[in-house]
Amino acid sequence: MDRISRFLPGFGAAAGTDTTEPDTNNPGVFCDELLGLQRVMADAQNPKRPVIGSWMMFPGASLARMIAQMGYDFIVVDCEHGNIDDAAMHASVGAIAAEGCSPLVRVPAPEYAYVKRALDTGAHGILAPFMNTAEEARKLVSYAKFPAQAKSIETSALASAPLSGVRGVGSPFAPAVFRQTFPEYVRTANRNTFVAVQIETLPGLENCEEIAKVDGIDMLFIGPNDLASSMGYPSHLHESIPEVQEAIKRILAAAHNAGKYAGMFCTEAAHVRARFEQGFDLMNLAGDVVALTQWNATELGKLSDINKGKGKENVVFGQTYY
Template identity: 35%
Template structure:
């Protein structure tokens, strides 16, 4: 199966994505089919209402099966546990067993935690991910040996940089082997640093830090991702050099679309 996000990254093309905050297989499928330009969809089990167990697994399958032909968005899961929690290991295991092409782990603030995340995402001898689930291996149609190699070689591991401690440690986190992407959460980053939330753009002081994180990721040979809330904001971030950009969310786009249609109906 095609891994559209990974293909975009390898081709150095900006990978635009959409955030999924609501559950439902037909909902996920509708979002996945909305545009051929969606490279990835984040199933948000942290703040969204898609429970990690058991809905994320079905949602992953629904997204991957949504688009006929070879391409379609890569399903990514944002796990609920933060990098500071012991639950990250089993939640990453669950997400990847479900067939997610990558994970986003919130609030990873030290290189030590980043190393644990990188290890949780890959089978031995590289990491410590346990093997057992037959489902994704079955869907991929691979022997066990080939599945282990393919999964290790294709998983996209993203950690969120969104605390003052993470900013302090950003170079060390970026340098961790097996961390592929630093993912900036502008909302948590702003409020944890004592600034107001973006409205819609971040405070200029936060903006400076965002640019430093982007620089640190690229300096370490890693990719950098950021959460945006509109197409125009995303286009600007693409010009700045961000590799992975969230463009909108299911709920955000739905509310805007409804409001726009109603305002033209009542104008």
């Protein structure tokens, strides 16, 4: 199956067995097919493989398109720390999805307006930073889900009660990204929208088991730098700090014990491999800033014998601030 068709309705899904042609004129029809990042995650479970993505902090549809063409499963469009405004977010999400890659927007904060704006672009999901309590997680899920169409859905056709939220209906852009009609998108979005939260504070760590149990939370994602910082350690040394590594193990176990995915921020291939072997489901492989700075520092360093300037001293060699 090619990278584009795995996002299209009608191609079957790992978690769905009903191959009946959907009735696109009936908003009460329940679609059991997974699309977008939900589909990617489900397909990666059998046979088991890591879901690997990249991280985008610079704006630009052309940049997003080129990174998506590399073969990544997803790209995080970073609207928290990245130089990406609302217009750039819209442009990047569409460009990424057009290449058969899942756009996942990291919102600036777990607030209603940010979540609505991100999902209205057609993003396959959101990544919310600084999740500290189960109550905050429940609010986040409600922001990401439309009100359930319970009055038009045959209860007997549902495997369980549908999720319901307060997301506003109105964006014409999201259905286009999913290649659906407006009624199809509204009917299926609650199932397909991927909701991930970052555990990166001491309160989040202490409440990670309860956060993972919240219905509608799909993944716990670890921000190791902020986690280490909140524990009183230098953020960039998190890989070598036993207490931080124990905290990471706890969050991983909390996610899997609740039947949820676990994600981890990584900066190089060796880290991705190690975290996958540890049991993590989704990892990013650095991102645009790291790639740009590391390449320039490495290549400039090879000219140190003839380059007598101070350029090398001013290069951020692979330093990350996630």
